Amino acid sequence: MPTSTEPQIHPLLRERWSSRSFDPTHELDEGELEQLLEAARWAPSAGNSQPWAFLALKRGEQPHARFVQTLSRGNTPWVPNASVVLVSLFKAGDDEDPSFTYSDYAEYDLGQSVAHLTVQASALGLGVHQFAGFDHDAVAREFGVPANWKVTTGIAVGRYVGPDEASVDAKWDGRERVRNPLSTFVFSERFGEPRWS
């Protein structure tokens, strides 16, 4: 469920959360899917290197069924209900020499593009739940990922169901959502000395 924060943050951020309860009948149209990826596309990146890629896997299509086989046990009950799974990848090595790091900030840039995508999803009234629990090597093999690209996360996108609807995961969705206070990670004078206590 969404959180209440102090000071207040923008509703698109405040109302974002990771549910495990997706509507298994909801379908994402191609226009919405493109909008999400367009948001990712316009993220900043080091030297405008744009070192990201996505596999777009829609529920009901064959590539999605191939991906679902790779899910960890904990993610198998809920990920298949999402309308789409995006698999995120970043360019880790150079095209010519995969052992040569492409950009020191490639993974950072990918994360930022996914953050853009999640805000766009919130604006469209869609839920997003990112996950790492799947067989990354199997996905790389199955989808022909080149050696210099690294499979990173799955991003489940769809419509969240309400608390009374079928397929709700009450245990996960009822969990307490907590965050570290700003005093533990915002410093000015010296690392470890809180700017605000």
Ligand SMILES: Cc1cc2nc3c(=O)[nH]c(=O)nc-3n(C[C@H](O)[C@H](O)[C@H](O)COP(=O)(O)O)c2cc1C
């Ligand atoms: C890189 C990454 C990996 C994650 N892996 C999983 C996962 O495998 N399964 C899962 O249910 N949630 C996964 N999550 C979701 C986190 O548990 C969730 O974002 C965190 O508990 C904070 O909750 P919130 O997103 O509702 O604020 C992952 C999130 C990220 C960013």
